[in-house]
Amino acid sequence: MKLEQSIKVENLNKTYKGNIQALDGLSFEVDKGSIFGLIGPNGAGKSTAIKIMTTLTRADSGVVRIGDYDVNTEPNHVRKIIGCISQNSGVFREGTARENLILQGELYGMRGSKLKTRVSKLLDNFGLNEVADRIAATYSGGMLRKLDVALGLIHRPQILFLDEPTTGLDPEARSSLWEIILSMSKQENVTVLLTTHYLEEVDRLADKLAIVNAGKVIAEGTPASLKEALNEDMIHISLDSKTELQTDVIEKALSSLRNIFRVEIDGNIIKLRVANASSTLVDVLQVLAANQIHVLNTSIIPSTIDEVYLKYTKK
Template identity: 55%
Template sequence: MHAIEAKGLVKTYPGPGKTRIRALDGLTLSVARGTIFAVVGPNGAGKTTTVKILTTLATPDEGTATVEGIDVRTSPAQARRVIGVVAQRSGADPSATGRENLVLQGHLYGMSTGAAKARAAELLERFRLTDAASRFVRTYSGGMQRRLDVALGLMHRPAVLFLDEPTTGLDPESRAAMWEEITALAAVDQVTVLLTTHYLDEADRLAGRLAIVDRGRVVAEGDPEELKRDLETDSLDEVYLRYAGRRYSDATRVTEVAGR
């Protein structure tokens, strides 16, 4: 059994008049347990919609999706117990301290105060935030805040962690540190990681397998080295341009609502 399986996902949104914007058009992918899987593609390709469905924040019009064997549509509450989510925008309360944010997250997952404080202390040390634990989050640097975001996603020890653009806006040093943490999650903790990213070097460096998504479909999937070898190149940029380099047009995604 795979940690994540999506089959034939279709998702549309209201468009102009009687049209629909087709965000996903039969997307299918599977992610093995304890691995890092990257999803890359142009803006509007369907990456965020896919993550929303897999994390129970959106419902597909068609298709199925499971996380750790749990159907995200029929058992969303159960699915949320086994996943952690780090969105593009921080979910931390800026007017609370780092430690307070983590303890509150633990309470939301039913942890006792003692257990939540112990887990918070563990994560603060792991993400090098112990010295800043009593500071308000609004005083944190971008790198510190992003590390706290990941710690929040790991508070309840999820089996699967979703990272949506985890290093956007970070300086090179903070980005490299985040790469180390993400690598350790799979290698040491055996957490399955699905990340979306616009940085091809990030996908190349971190992912054991990646999917290139365009127009709501997976247009290429495989080990980064295999994909490069198939096109006789040493650059993942060339692979990306081959499969999804054309200009993306919203007009191609607008379809008449026939029979829906």
């Protein structure tokens, strides 16, 4: 069954002055209620695509639909159903969290008890109750970023654009914001389009992702399917420290095995880059046993999104 799309980008093209082509037939779809990751190197076209989707600039050609609306012919309707969190904080630092949220809500026409209830809910959901009436200039980076995301949600948007939401945060604050984004996406049934340079972030959060390079999508799928398609894992084998290794002999024997791409021996650790890791490990252990090499333990380390990214972008 085909899912309903919240975002549809079809054959998008954009060239800037000086014949700089930012987008070259960019196409992808985002399912309603999902978290979609858009990743790629600097200059790949991500920022230009976001600007077009959020009505801040126009494409030279192509079609973009946000919800039920065309960004070119119905930009005002698009703006009412989206929230956008840019990389730079939009928080008014001389106001409190509560004041920031009230002001943002009023800009969207919210008033009275409806606004008050919404502000209270967001302060609670984002863990900002204790600092709600403190000047934002005194907040930590994590608190400011939480408030940024809360501001983007004040009017209950259908679609939320998150541009580098955790840049500059420490690991604890980043992890906390990840959990909030996941929870918020499900509780409020909001579609999230996320751009990030933290690949573990898109692996953790995204239901699906697209890798963009030179203005077009070069790989797309779920994080799990993209890692599986790579079919390259690491095998680490720890050897008895008393074992006298004939390094050249071991490297030659292992390199001759099918599905082994790289052999590295680091002290008493053998590191292998392989395909079909489970079956290949059996062959490796047989070779080591034949050479009277005593194995202490083994581990298979699955492919990562970092490796998928490097394969497709070469960067």
